[in-house]
Amino acid sequence: MATTALHPAAPAYRSTLYDWVTTTDHKKIGIMYVINSFLFFFIGGLLALGVRVELAQPGLQFVTDQTYNEIFTMHATFMIFLFVIPMLAGFGNYIVPLQIGAPDMAFPRINALSLWMLPLAGILLLLSFVTGGAAAAGWTSYSPLAQDRVGQAVNAGAGTGQDLWIVALVLIGTSSILGAVNFLVTIFKMRAPGMTLFRMPIMTWTVLVTSVLVLMATPVITSALIMLFIDRNYGGAFFDPANGGDAILYQNIFWFYSHPAVYVMILPAMGMISEILPVFSRKPLFGYKAFVFATAGIGALGFSVWAHHMFTTGAVYLPFFSLMTFLIAIPTGVKMFNWIFTLWRGQLTLSTPLLFALGFLSMFLIGGINGAFSASVPVDFAIHDTYWVVSHIHYVLFGGSVFGIMGGLYYWFPKMTGRMLGEGLGKIQFVLMFIGFNLTFFPMHELGLSGMPRRIADYAATAGWNDLNLAATVGGFVIAASMLPLLWNIFVSLRSGKPAGDDPWEGNTLEWATSSPPPPYNFDRLPEIRSERPVFDVRHGQAQGGAVQLPAGH
Amino acid sequence: MATSPRAGRSSVALTALILGAVLLISVAIVAVLSGGDLLGVPQRFVDSLYPPVAVTAQGEKIRELYTIVFLIGVVVFFIVEGLIVWTVLRYRRRPGDDALPPQTHGNAIAEIVWTVVPTIVVAFLFVVSWQTLNEIETVSAEPDLKVRAVAGQFQWTFEYLPADWTPDDPDAPAPLYTEFVPTRSGDSGGFVLPAGRSVQLYLHSPDVIHAFYVPQFLFKRDVVPGRTNVFEFDINEADAGQTFRGQCAELCGAGHRIMLFDVHALSGAEFDAWLEGKVANAPPPAPSGEPEPSDGVTPGPAPLVLSAINVLYEQTELNAPADVPFIIEFDNKEAVPHNVAINDASGASIFVGEIVTGPIKTTYDIPALAAGSYPFMCSVHPTTMVGTLTVN
Numbered sequence: 001m002a003t004t005a006l007h008p009a010a011p012a013y014r015s016t017l018y019d020w021v022t023t024t025d026h027k028k029i030g031i032m033y034v035i036n037s038f039l040f041f042f043i044g045g046l047l048a049l050g051v052r053v054e055l056a057q058p059g060l061q062f063v064t065d066q067t068y069n070e071i072f073t074m075h076a077t078f079m080i081f082l083f084v085i086p087m088l089a090g091f092g093n094y095i096v097p098l099q100i101g102a103p104d105m106a107f108p109r110i111n112a113l114s115l116w117m118l119p120l121a122g123i124l125l126l127l128s129f130v131t132g133g134a135a136a137a138g139w140t141s142y143s144p145l146a147q148d149r150v151g152q153a154v155n156a157g158a159g160t161g162q163d164l165w166i167v168a169l170v171l172i173g174t175s176s177i178l179g180a181v182n183f184l185v186t187i188f189k190m191r192a193p194g195m196t197l198f199r200m201p202i203m204t205w206t207v208l209v210t211s212v213l214v215l216m217a218t219p220v221i222t223s224a225l226i227m228l229f230i231d232r233n234y235g236g237a238f239f240d241p242a243n244g245g246d247a248i249l250y251q252n253i254f255w256f257y258s259h260p261a262v263y264v265m266i267l268p269a270m271g272m273i274s275e276i277l278p279v280f281s282r283k284p285l286f287g288y289k290a291f292v293f294a295t296a297g298i299g300a301l302g303f304s305v306w307a308h309h310m311f312t313t314g315a316v317y318l319p320f321f322s323l324m325t326f327l328i329a330i331p332t333g334v335k336m337f338n339w340i341f342t343l344w345r346g347q348l349t350l351s352t353p354l355l356f357a358l359g360f361l362s363m364f365l366i367g368g369i370n371g372a373f374s375a376s377v378p379v380d381f382a383i384h385d386t387y388w389v390v391s392h393i394h395y396v397l398f399g400g401s402v403f404g405i406m407g408g409l410y411y412w413f414p415k416m417t418g419r420m421l422g423e424g425l426g427k428i429q430f431v432l433m434f435i436g437f438n439l440t441f442f443p444m445h446e447l448g449l450s451g452m453p454r455r456i457a458d459y460a461a462t463a464g465w466n467d468l469n470l471a472a473t474v475g476g477f478v479i480a481a482s483m484l485p486l487l488w489n490i491f492v493s494l495r496s497g498k499p500a501g502d503d504p505w506e507g508n509t510l511e512w513a514t515s516s517p518p519p520p521y522n523f524d525r526l527p528e529i530r531s532e533r534p535v536f537d538v539r540h541g542q543a544q545g546g547a548v549q550l551p552a553g554h
Numbered sequence: 555m556a557t558s559p560r561a562g563r564s565s566v567a568l569t570a571l572i573l574g575a576v577l578l579i580s581v582a583i584v585a586v587l588s589g590g591d592l593l594g595v596p597q598r599f600v601d602s603l604y605p606p607v608a609v610t611a612q613g614e615k616i617r618e619l620y621t622i623v624f625l626i627g628v629v630v631f632f633i634v635e636g637l638i639v640w641t642v643l644r645y646r647r648r649p650g651d652d653a654l655p656p657q658t659h660g661n662a663i664a665e666i667v668w669t670v671v672p673t674i675v676v677a678f679l680f681v682v683s684w685q686t687l688n689e690i691e692t693v694s695a696e697p698d699l700k701v702r703a704v705a706g707q708f709q710w711t712f713e714y715l716p717a718d719w720t721p722d723d724p725d726a727p728a729p730l731y732t733e734f735v736p737t738r739s740g741d742s743g744g745f746v747l748p749a750g751r752s753v754q755l756y757l758h759s760p761d762v763i764h765a766f767y768v769p770q771f772l773f774k775r776d777v778v779p780g781r782t783n784v785f786e787f788d789i790n791e792a793d794a795g796q797t798f799r800g801q802c803a804e805l806c807g808a809g810h811r812i813m814l815f816d817v818h819a820l821s822g823a824e825f826d827a828w829l830e831g832k833v834a835n836a837p838p839p840a841p842s843g844e845p846e847p848s849d850g851v852t853p854g855p856a857p858l859v860l861s862a863i864n865v866l867y868e869q870t871e872l873n874a875p876a877d878v879p880f881i882i883e884f885d886n887k888e889a890v891p892h893n894v895a896i897n898d899a900s901g902a903s904i905f906v907g908e909i910v911t912g913p914i915k916t917t918y919d920i921p922a923l924a925a926g927s928y929p930f931m932c933s934v935h936p937t938t939m940v941g942t943l944t945v946n
Contacts, residue, residue: 066808144761144763247763247781283654287664290665326676326679329676333668334665337570341570345565347647347654362635362638362639372623372626372679377683378615379620382613382620382772385765385804445603455810456811540654
């Protein structure tokens with residue numbers, strides 16, 4: 001079934017490192033995606049601590065205004081473009097071919113290319129710190145702030161940092177587009193016999209919808225970035241009003257990508273918990289088809305809501321974007337109730353993956369509700385560009401995506417490595433992260449309502465924001481501390497972890513029908529696929545199995 | 555299917571129906587009560603999750619809308635979060651749970667309920683939001699006062715305009731009076747406004763995007779270069795005499811956090827007196843194209859000419875003779891406040907000229923300087939508007 005001529009088994013003189021660097025195996029590439037994403041997660045996390053330390057007390061204690069702007073710009077850039085998006089692409093890379101019974105991705109070499117563009121982009125971004133200052137116009141890089149000059153005045157956006165930022169984002173976008181094409185071809189062309197579209201695991205469905213979003217949206221932001229680059233370096237005037245350009249045009253193009261990008265960052269995490277909840281409650285996912293349609297619905301609606309980031313510009317038709325934004329709550333609500341009724345009357349085992357999935361449910365709920373405030377245009381006039389929005393985005397992307405990613409990590413780590421992660425350390429991590437997260441981001445609701453704008457390095461001591469900011473900073477360090485049990489857990493597990501076996505969780509989907517870690521090309525034999533839970537069917541005698549006990553691979 | 559799927563199915567549908575009914579009834583209660591006296595209750599209980607008390611008529615409407623959205627959000631939160639918590643507590647796997655639980659694959663009635671009920675809720679939210687939006691977006695043809703706010707890196711200027719002023723008209727009459735709010739002085743500088751009157755605010759930016767934000771207005775609007783945004787508000791008469799904090803809300807560069815201003819609300823009569831006094835004391839605009847006449851003969855060296863446009867000096871090298879006083883003729887060609895300040899080599903201030911908002915020409919009398927090199931800059935734009943004065 002392999003579509004591309006692949007290397008035979010590596011000759012003995014090649015080192016393990018060489019093997020990993022040159023691999024086209026989707027599992028190794030997936031693991032490298034995950035490792036790369038974690039590295040940038042930690043860098044982005046350190047930058048976040050920089051923000052929190054500076055804001056802990058009124059007064060500018062540690063950094064200059066310009067440095068502060070660089071820090072939060074790069075925090076968001078690393079977290080969005082080099083952590084959440086690639087992390088989910090990495091899990092997709094590892095899991096999707098296994099879940100559909102394929103031997104690899106459709107285009108293994110393009111897959112490797114997509115991966116290796118990411119560290120390159122990351123290095124460019126890191127270099128910008130030592131080549132005259134990183135980008136400092138926010139991760140949105142609105143024009144004219146991100147222009148080289150405003151009129152004839154030298155701007156804060158001057159310097160190589162902003163150019164490096166543009167180049168890095170174009171690289172990452174290209175990587176995403178290639179990855180999306182790869183996923184789509186893999187999912188449409190390489191499913192095992194019997195794996196119809198409506199028997200695909202939800203994780204695979206979310207990667208499918210995500211890939212469509214990436215394919216339609218990413219070229220658009222790439223065009224915006226190239227136009228901004230031309231503005232800055234070759235005297236273009238696309239987005240520079242001083243030269244006849246349009247500042248709002250940039251925002252329209254930017255958000256046409258960047259709002260769907262929010263769904264790129266949340267849908268696969270939804271897919272992850274949709275795998276975890278059924279397994280740990282011993283029930284099928286409630287309303288599988290409704291869930292698929294809701295996912296597709298979110299994807300489709302996601303393209304008609306971009307201007308809700310621009311309500312205060314005075315340049316968009318407000319009622320339309322308000323309505324579409326409210327409508328997104330409907331498929332999202334369908335998902336929420338389907339998840340809850342998957343648990344309903346089940347037999348729940350509170351293992352670490354389920355804890356993180358429950359964390360996702362309860363925190364993403366808050367992120368959904370406080371999002372409805374922004375959909376109400378007049379309320380958005382009050383809370384836009386304040387700390388309320390910072391709170392909202394983190395309840396979605398941290399409370400949602402990061403909790404989902406952590407759940408997925410604990411869930412699939414045994415498959416990836418053949419070793420279990422420790423439950424005790426996992427629970428400690430969950431508790432610390434849950435407390436730290438809420439301590440950091442819940443007070444930001446009140447900060448925003450009382451008028452604290454985002455992206456300010458300092459505030460007046462008399463503004464009444466001191467205690468809440470201090471609480472958020474303490475919470476930030478609790479989150480940082482929650483990473484220590486995770487790292488220790490991974491370290492201990494890789495050295496001497498409990499062997500996982502093929503199917504430690506009594507899983508439902510095909511990745512649990514092969515060995516842990518799976519052999520090259522994944523499967524020697526596949527079970528019959530009669531439903532969206534082929535391995536469950538084999539376990540409970542409703543399908544021919546035989547493949548659960550696979551030989552080690554070679 | 556291990557155990558009776560039928561029992562599981564009907565219980566799910568029933569639960570979903572009950573949940574949907576509870577949610578709809580709660581929302582209906584919120585909708586009915588939102589105009590009534592109960593509005594004050596959540597304000598006292600959950601003050602921390604409430605925006606500040608509004609001081610404009612428009613802000614009060616937004617706050618009423620916030621109440622509706624907030625209460626519905628609270629209802630949804632407690633129902634759904636409660637359901638999650640209860641499910642987790644109730645349906646734990648216990649020792650001996652070896653048989654599979656009912657394998658419920660879904661339920662059409664339940665799916666319909668939790669599609670239709672949220673649709674009703676968000677449709678309601680959309681409609682009330684739209685109504686409020688239409689109310690607060692109203693811009694009247696003849697407001698009581700027109701003001702143009704100019705937001706530049708990194709300060710605010712407020713121009714009080716004559717009634718016949720219109721935006722984007724090159725022949726529009728000049729402002730009656732211009733109040734410049736220097737950077738960093740949110741406590742002293744001020745935007746004086748009449749309470750109980752309608753005010754139309756036109757927003758203009760000469761450089762990057764800013765946002766006019768007063769938390770107690772519950773409102774912000776972006777100040778976008780290349781376009782003029784306008785909105786209208788009425789400060790409550792009861793709030794005359796108060797001061798409200800305002801701040802730029804859109805990242806605009808390194809000085810973003812110091813783009814502060816205060817709004818001082820005066821009663822109508824006080825405001826009229828204030829503006830009259832300011833207009834009477836304001837210097838008459840310079841006749842265009844001619845330098846300000848100086849009184850009598852100016853002895854000493856010829857004046858140095860310095861001009862500013864696009865937030866830059868057009869001359870960055872000036873030369874002056876040593877040990878005699880001299881004059882700088884400063885031509886500020888744009889509606890952005892600038893001045894000239896001179897430091898000595900150690901950075902100590904020697905001279906700080908009055909900040910002027912153009913287009914205007916002014917003269918600065920500089921004291922005698924010893925030979926040497928002196929940096930000069932605009933106090934408002936000290937990082938970008940710089941030059942060197944060579945004295946010899």
